Amino acid sequence: PEDPRIRGTVRAVEKRLLSGGFVMRYDPAEVETGLAHGEGAFLACSFWLVDAYVLIGREDEARNLLNRLLRIRNEVGLLSEQYDPRAERLVGNFPQAFSHIALVNTAQNLARPSKPAQQRAGQAEPGG
DSSP states (O other): OOSHHHHHHHHHHHHHTEETTEEOSSOTTTOOOOOTTOOOEEHHHHHHHHHHHHHTTOHHHHHHHHHHHHHTSOTTSOOOSEEETTTTEEESSSSOHHHHHHHHHHHHHHHSSSOHHHHHTTSSOTTO
16 A cells, blocks of 8 residues: 555546546546446446545545445435436446445445455454
């Protein structure tokens, strides 16, 4: 996490893939999808950015993005595959298991004293 390549990757994601505060799967300017309105931000990728923020010590930004992601859930708490920040609506496959799995993993990364993402990165002892 102190590796400049990791921090550089996070900066590149922020610069090239953020749309309305959420992460796109790819740079829409570089990929022709054939979709009239393009694609929405991919919610799993947005949760992964929260995880990356946790790993590099940017916990305030991690919590802010997680809270933003939680606010876009529908009235029963479900998420879709994507979110259209311009239209402010969930789009794509609904409900989407990947989005919900990412939500659970990300919440654990922020809530547990020994964060699972840090364990996987070799930064923390299991159960510690």
